[in-house]
Amino acid sequence: MNPNTSPFGVANLGPLAQLRAGRLTERLVRLLGGLWLYGVSNALLMQSALGxxxxxxxxxxxxxHLEISLGAVMVLVAVAVLLLWIPLRQMPGLGTIANTLLLGPFTDLNLRLLEAPEALPLRWAYLIGGVVACGMATALYVGAQLGPGPRDGLMTGFARRTGRSIQRVRTCIEIVVLAMGVVLGGTVGIGTLVFALCVGPVTQFFMRYLVLRLDAPGDSMK
Known part of the structure; x- marks a missing residue:
């Protein structure tokens, strides 16, 4: 496998090469649409109250353990994850910035639009819908080829460097992160396990159809 291309043709282009790779308007629409859908996914999962x-x-x-706010932890973790990109040679881009700045507001907005259900079947529908929406959103915005968010960059970086499938890499990352969270005392629900085991296969399924392949060659070190 080309070390600069992950499965399904996600190229590891530098920021300028990403913008010069053509079809920019379409790719920007895919990026924003994918991040919006990611916000929907987060809201569905949170409102399901199943974990x-x-x-x-x-x-x-x-x-x-750190005795700081959850938001501060999220920022610190995002920075730490970005540092892990260095040995993976994962390149950032406009999508990385957009993920960092827009995902939170999109999640907050969708939380206001989606009411929390009380009936258990509807909560399960929210959970399953959230997992499916997450896989589709990831494939859509990463497939725009404008750079992944911090955590999704681990997925594409490991997949590219190891040659393993998106499904296997994503599932392994989720399980490792879950194990660390349990050790640290985080709260786990049945929805947590469903997400950890299912989001990888769902993401890989949508990656087959939603990655926008680029015709222009790029240099990952630009």
Whole structure:
């Protein structure tokens, strides 16, 4: 496998090469649409009240020990994850910045739009819908080829460097993060396990169809 291309043709281009790779308007629409859908996913998962994602469990557990706010932990974790990009040679881009700045507001807005259900079947529908929306959103915004968010960059970086499938890499990351969150004392629910085991296969399924392949060659070190 080309070390500069992850599965399904996600190229590891530098920031300028990403912008010069063509079809920019379409890719920007995909980026924003994917991040909006990611906010919908977060809201569905949170309103289901069946357990947060592994990253949420980890953030909660870390906050218990660091004695700082959950939001501050999320920022620190994002910075630490970005440092892990260095050995993976994962390149940032406009999508990395957009993920950092827009995902929170999009999540907050959708939380106001989606009421928390009381009936258990509807809560399960929210959970399943959240997992499916997360996989689709990831494929859509990462597939725009404008750079992944901090945590999704781990997925694409490891997939590119190891040659493993998106499904396997994403599932392994979620399980490792979940285990660390449990050790730190984070709260786990049945929804946490469903998310950890299912989001990888769902993401890989949508990556097959939603990655926008680029015709222009790029240099990952630009």
């Amino acid at each position: 947060g994602s592994p990253w949420v469990v980890f953030h909660e557990g870390a906050a218990r």
